Amino acid sequence: MSNTSTISRGAGRSSAPGRRRDDNPRPARPSGLRPWIIPYLLLIPGLVVIAGLLLYPLFQMIVISFQKVGIAQINGRRPTDWVGWDNYTRILGSEIFWSSLRNTVVFAVVxxxxxxxLGTAVGTLLNKLGRKMSTLVVIGIMSAWAVPPVAQGVIWRWLFDADAGVINWALNLLPDGLSDLLFGRSDWTGEPWLNDAVTVYLVLIVCVVWASFPFIAVSVLAGLKGIPAELYEAARVDGATPWRIFRKITFPLLKPVFAVLTILSIIWDFKVFSQLYVLMNGPTNREAFNLSMFSFAEAFRSPPKMGTGAAIAVILTLLLLVVTAVYVRQIVKTEEM
Incomplete structure (x- = not known):
């Protein structure tokens, strides 16, 4: 009896639900692979691409900035010569560098x-339009943003052309009295807008703003869509003006959006090259150089001095890093307060 009951109890235990070890098996894990390593392994392909496309060229640019690289070195007739800080010393002692730096900073700030x-104003306007009209306007302005930089330069060079430009033709249509009152002259035939450094940058500012504000407007519109409408309704009930509503509600809630847009705009506008190159028809006017144009002229204009051009590019990169770091630091301090 005892043996039978013992066997029965043992059989009962073995057949009881939830008692077997293999009822809920754990997922198999590769031997020797810890869970915290998996995210880093997944990042490796992206890091390899970034290193190949960005970090390696940046490293080569820094190396070349300490070398003398000309036609003989490019053709392989002579080895590259290490010149240390000579390229940087020569650049910092050049008047063209300081005028290029001034042009770059002033242009970027403006x-x-x-x-x-402009982008914030247009984004706010789009938020007040109906869905169909807002979609139509977005498609229209994004068409300007989608135009390649070289094509942007071609369009605005044609508009401000001295002989066949639309701007001179339109200004000549103004009544002589109105034109004299506004501009101090009535005849605009053959006005060479693109020969002077000041007017070149005025055209460049219009060109870049025209092509850049649509991205800002659409980004601001996306941010406004995430703000609850109840906040605006309560503010209007309290009698707040539109400017006060923007200052107290819209701007604080869109601070992260404005922070990213400002950093991106600074980086893009500090590095403007294609539009300026097309407007000036190449590096022809030294007074209108920015740092990107100065770097190109030194590196590729005869006789090529790639070491000097690389040194200018390194300085521009460091300048961008400093400006971005200072701006991000201010944002972090503001958020902490």
Whole structure:
């Protein structure tokens, strides 16, 4: 009896639900692979692409900036010569570098400000339009943003052409009295807008703002869609003006969006090259150089001095890193306060 009951109890235990070890088996894990390593393994392909496309060229640019690289070195007739800090010393002692730096900074400050203000205004307007009209306007302005930089330069070079430009033709249509009152002259035939450094940058500012503000507007519109409408209704009930509503509700809630857009605009506008190259028809006017154009002229204009051009590019990169770091630091401090 005892043996039979013992066997029966043992059989009962073995057949009881939830008692077997293989009822809920754990997922197999590769031997020797810890879970915390998996995310880093998944990042490796992206890091390899970034290193190949960005970090390696950046490293080569830094190396070349300490070398003398000319036609003889490019053709392989002579080895590259290490010149240390000579390229940087020569650049910092050049008047063209300091005028290029001034042009770069002033242009970036003006263009970033105008782009953000205009883009924010258009984005706010789009948010108030109906769905069909808003979609139509977005398609229209994004067509300008989609135009390649070289094509942008061609369009605005044609508009401001001295002989066949639309701008001179339109200004000549103004009544002489109105034109004299506004501009101090009535005849605009053959006005060479693109020969002077100041007017070249005025055209460049218009060109870049025209092509850049649609991205700002659409980004601001996307941010506005995420703000609850109840906040605006409550503010209107309290009698708040549109400017006060923007300052107290819209701007604080869109600070992260404005932070990213400002950083991107600074980086883009500091590096403007294609539009300026097309407007000036190449590096022809040294007074109108920015750092990108100065780097190109030194590196590729005869006789090529690629070491000097690389040194200018390194300085521009460091300048962008400093400006971006300072701006991000200010944002972080503001958020902490």
């Amino acid at each position: 263009t970033v400000t105008l782009t953000l203000v």
